[in-house]
Amino acid sequence: THKLFHEAVRSQRRGLLVVDEEHRFGVRQKEKLKAIRAEVDVLTLTATPIPRTLNMAMASIRDLSIIATPPARRLAVKTFVRRDDTRTLEEAIRRELMRGGQVYLLHNEIRSIERRAEEVRKLVPDARVAVAHGQMREQELERIVGDFYHQRFDILVCTTIIETGIDIPTVNTIIIDRADKFGLAQLHQLRGRVGRSHHQAYAYLLTIDPSAMTPDAEKRLAAIQEADHLGCGFTLATHDLEIRGAGELLGDEQSGQIQTLGFELYQQMLTKAVRQLQTGELEQDEEQEVEIQLGVAALIPDDYLPDVNTRLQLYKRIAGSTDAGQLEQLQIEMIDRFGLLPAAAKILFRLTLMKQLARQLGVRKISGGDTGGSLHFIERPPMDPLRLIELVQAEPKRYRFQGASRLQFQDDLAEPNRRLEFVEALLARLCAPESR
Numbered sequence: 001t002h003k004l005f006h007e008a009v010r011s012q013r014r015g016l017l018v019v020d021e022e023h024r025f026g027v028r029q030k031e032k033l034k035a036i037r038a039e040v041d042v043l044t045l046t047a048t049p050i051p052r053t054l055n056m057a058m059a060s061i062r063d064l065s066i067i068a069t070p071p072a073r074r075l076a077v078k079t080f081v082r083r084d085d086t087r088t089l090e091e092a093i094r095r096e097l098m099r100g101g102q103v104y105l106l107h108n109e110i111r112s113i114e115r116r117a118e119e120v121r122k123l124v125p126d127a128r129v130a131v132a133h134g135q136m137r138e139q140e141l142e143r144i145v146g147d148f149y150h151q152r153f154d155i156l157v158c159t160t161i162i163e164t165g166i167d168i169p170t171v172n173t174i175i176i177d178r179a180d181k182f183g184l185a186q187l188h189q190l191r192g193r194v195g196r197s198h199h200q201a202y203a204y205l206l207t208i209d210p211s212a213m214t215p216d217a218e219k220r221l222a223a224i225q226e227a228d229h230l231g232c233g234f235t236l237a238t239h240d241l242e243i244r245g246a247g248e249l250l251g252d253e254q255s256g257q258i259q260t261l262g263f264e265l266y267q268q269m270l271t272k273a274v275r276q277l278q279t280g281e282l283e284q285d286e287e288q289e290v291e292i293q294l295g296v297a298a299l300i301p302d303d304y305l306p307d308v309n310t311r312l313q314l315y316k317r318i319a320g321s322t323d324a325g326q327l328e329q330l331q332i333e334m335i336d337r338f339g340l341l342p343a344a345a346k347i348l349f350r351l352t353l354m355k356q357l358a359r360q361l362g363v364r365k366i367s368g369g370d371t372g373g374s375l376h377f378i379e380r381p382p383m384d385p386l387r388l389i390e391l392v393q394a395e396p397k398r399y400r401f402q403g404a405s406r407l408q409f410q411d412d413l414a415e416p417n418r419r420l421e422f423v424e425a426l427l428a429r430l431c432a433p434e435s436r
Contacts, residue, residue, distance in 0.1 A: 048184070048188050080202070089120070090123050102155070102171040103155045103174070103175065106160065106176045116177070131156075132145060133159040175206060180220075188224065191203045205225070207221065220240075290364060292351050292365075293365070294420065295419070298351045304345065350424065361381060369413065375407045377406070
């Protein structure tokens with residue numbers, strides 16, 4: 001138990017620390033557990049990793065193993081999201097009682113739990129109903145749970161005290177009031193209280209009007225309803241990570257904090273940092289992002305593709321392309337799905353191809369205006385410097401060096417398309433294979 005956190009607890013030869021139900025511990029508690037040992041192997045177990053832990057595993061900071069094989073004859077819990085009404089409640093309870101089973105009715109507000117229990121008694125008069133919550137006296141609570149285990153009650157109206165540690169095989173229906181108020185991992189844990197035998201189990205998530213729920217609550221309920229197969233804990237944890245954010249690696253927050261960066265960019269930066277720490281080598285030039293400032297509009301217009309999510313996916317695919325062939329295939333796909341490309345989208349593809357060529361040459365920035373522009377190179381570009389010298393010598397009025405890492409060019413580039421064509425031709429000229 002949490003007794004291990006107490007300073008009075010001491011042991012001489014700690015070698016292994018096992019933390020069960022890791023999601024029930026806070027960051028400070030887990031850090032304290034690590035602080036009381038010198039070199040101890042740590043194994044944490046959980047059906048639903050919290051976003052911070054899962055993100056650390058996905059970034060190779062922690063090792064991750066998944067046990068997805070269910071016990072023999074175990075069936076997945078069928079999950080339904082329903083509006084809270086007496087018809088649904090009565091039907092769910094009577095179906096379970098008719099086959100000789102028992103029911104959890106989870107109502108997580110102690111001040112109204114007795115009223116809810118009375119409603120159930122009136123709705124199903126022949127059922128035996130008991131109430132259990134954390135503010136009851138210990139002996140009374142133990143007696144009620146014991147009687148429920150021995151089937152002296154049919155329905156247990158309770159709070160989230162049943163979330164872990166309760167294993168009653170005869171209970172195969174759980175009804176959760178105001179399921180929109182619970183977290184995704186918590187809903188999965190509560191759903192896991194039923195279906196502990198070979199019987200088919202059911203989970204009813206009762207909600208209020210969808211218009212009164214938050215967008216995140218709707219996402220959670222959709223995720224828990226879709227992931228109703230055995231071994232879906234990891235899938236739900238990834239949904240939780242997307243909804244709540246990854247938290248802080250070096251702080252106390254277990255969710256959030258990456259919305260401003262975006263999860264993909266955050267993950268790329270984190271993976272790169274971890275790789276550098278593991279190898280001891282700095283990665284700079286090969287992943288250098290190219291900045292292009294040519295004063296032209298490059299985007300997928302709203303009137304061409306109204307759906308925001310689809311636009312974001314296409315932006316990501318375009319930015320992640322590695323060669324001209326992939327860009328061409330993307331253009332063909334977009335034309336096939338949405339029609340001919342508008343001018344701004346065509347420019348987006350041209351600039352992306354420029355970035356690919358510039359990255360090959362070691363160019364970190366391209367800038368241009370009405371009268372010319374410049375190419376800014378990294379400290380040690382992979383291209384042959386003689387090519388630049390020959391270019392400047394061949395056309396000294398158009399090209400010249402400015403410092404050790406900047407090539408300046410001059411021309412009449414007032415027309416945006418002419419500006420693009422000029423830079424494209426320059427990059428292609430520098431990338432062209434040498435003729436010997």
